């Protein structure tokens with residue numbers, strides 16, 4: 001049963017109105033947004049680590065510049081999203097504390113290692129590809145600041161996806177047999193983790209029903225996963241690579257591919273903190289936070305000085 005206030009709120013959502021920061025909203029709506037936007041922001045920041053790892057080892061100066069720009073974009077996305085979350089009454093410091101203490105999640109995908117240069121191609125192609133598939137519909141999400149942040153983020157993500165695919169085109173279409181084998185190996189390792197990015201299957205998705213009613217989410221996890229597979233298979237074919245799934249088959253009737261589900265036990269282990277790189281990722285983030293303390297303090301002292309000058 002909804003209260004009259006909640007009903008009026010739902011009516012606004014149903015009419016397609018955007019909800020803005022200072023307006024009334026149900027506590028659950030606020031909490032769900034803080035959870036999702038916060039998790040999204042953390043993913044952008046933690047997501048810098050697997051790629052940042054390869055900046056010093058990019059094969060050419062041009063590739064290095066491109067990768068550097070991409071990793072900087074992720075930092076920008078993180079900051080945008082923390083700001084969007086702050087409009088809901090939570091501070092960036094609180095969110096970061098929740099991440100570092102393991103109370104808030106970030107995308108499962110960033111708990112897998114990037115072992116070689118082909119992985120950087122696979123991350124751009126698959127991980128950014130999955131991110132875009134999820135984020136394009138979020139441009140229409142009901143919360144104004146989140147939907148507006150998504151517009152610019154999606155533009156940048158599509159550049160990221162292309163740079164990844166471009167790395168793989170070079171390796172697969174112009175490279176040596178060894179380079180093509182590296183690309184295949186990267187696809188083998190990143191395929192199922194990329195499918196996991198969309199979240200558990202619909203029957204296990206605890207938040208989808210309510211989040212879709214509030215238009216925080218626009219599609220179910222399985223809908224987006226299906227679209228991602230349908231988009232990605234022809235791209236793999238163009239590269240001459242094989243998706244590591246013996247059950248992958250075009251299904252004329254549904255107009256999409258049938259495919260194997262990822263190993264959900266592995267997924268739940270990774271989001272519980274037990275993936276291959278969870279500990280390493282959190283260690284790197286906590287260290288960066290602690291090493292940056294002097295700089296934050298300096299900024300604060302400077303701001304206070306300026307403030308005092310203005311007041312005098």
Ligand code: FAQ
Pocket residue numbers: 035036039040041043044047048074105106107108109123127128131134196197198199200204205206207208211217221271
């Ligand atoms: N990883 O009930 P649902 C990027 C959790 S893109 C970890 O279905 P929901 C760009 C979920 O939080 C990646 N946890 O949940 C980039 C919940 O646990 P909780 C970030 C996951 O929220 C590219 C539980 O499972 N994108 O960073 C995952 O309705 C390259 C039950 O699940 C976003 O965050 C997962 N994959 O649907 C950066 C997009 N899936 O919170 C660098 C916005 C589920 O109750 C390099 N988020 N969980 O403890 C969303 O669209 C949604 O939150 C979903 C999950 C679809 C991820």
